[in-house]
């Protein structure tokens with residue numbers, strides 16, 4: 001088995017999640033919209049899962065959880081849904097330059113459709129300045145979308161402060177919390193957000209299932225998919241009951257373990273950085289190590305292109321991520337690192353290690369040993 005250090009890309013499903021999904025497929029295969037026992041059983045599974053997700057994110061009303069196929073759909077649901085509910089109005093949207101493509105690309109598409117979009121810069125840690133949001137708001141700003149935690153560098157944004165600013169000005173506030181849910185404790189009541197996106201496969205649930213939490217179901221969003229009236233009319237189509245059950249079980253496990261897992265991941269992450277810092281001169285860390293996600297270490301290793309290093313690590317049995325996009329042999333540095341003001345050469349040399357529940361000190365030490373050796377090539 002390789003040493004897997006790319007948990008921000010995806011995580012292995014917890015064995016209890018695998019059992020739950022299989023059991024639901026066998027025992028709860030009914031259509032939750034039907035009125036008889038088989039369907040009612042499936043509906044019970046969905047609703048129990050909503051309750052577990054609500055507990056994880058501090059939501060009082062589980063009916064605000066709308067199941068989706070994952071984070072990409074969730075973000076699209078909110079961004080296009082906010083637009084489609086007011087198709088004839090002029091509309092302004094605010095987001096940041098460091099968002100995931102699952103926010104940036106829908107925003108670009110909305111711009112092509114005539115929407116006015118402001119892409120706010122981020123500081124050297126990757127953080128959005130709430131003051132910049134205040135200054136960018138106009139009477140036409142309908143939606144602000146700022147990620148909770150950055151997928152590449154782990155930096156956490158001041159979400160409660162931003163949502164307060166949005167509330168005062170009457171704009172709706174969405175946060176893409178795909179990388180935060182299950183890794184750090186969060187509470188939608190304290191955060192004051194209107195919409196929150198999450199995705200099961202980032203916290204040991206199945207791929208292809210996620211949810212959007214909506215403060216006031218029925219207000220402010222039009223559906224993306226049209227058909228049946230599932231999920232309060234916001235997401236047509238027969239629900240993925242087994243996936244939703246897996247998501248619920250993953251949420252329950254995360255809820256129970258988060259207080260112990262987060263500090264443990266931080267210990268491993270800090271140890272990895274400490275070893276790299278000592279062994280590789282010129283290595284530089286990117287992002288907010290102090291207040292960011294506890295599991296992410298984004299580092300530039302001088303003299304390497306990240307892709308080369310990913311392959312070199314793979315040959316040594318270690319899997320890590322890189323932020324650059326590689327299209328037809330050309331490497332484009334990560335838009336997040338560039339937005340943080342990191343020079344392109346350094347950005348191209350950046351690797352992302354993201355620690356997970358199963359990682360051990362031995363794996364971290366082996367990774368540091370290998371990196372140290374590779375840096376002397």
Ligand SMILES: Cc1ncc(COP(=O)(O)O)c(C=O)c1O
Pocket residue numbers: 008009069070071072073075100102147149150151176178179199200208210
């Ligand atoms: C911040 C963020 N948002 C959205 C997504 C997309 O989630 P999914 O893979 O569930 O569509 C990801 C996935 O990497 C992510 O990191």
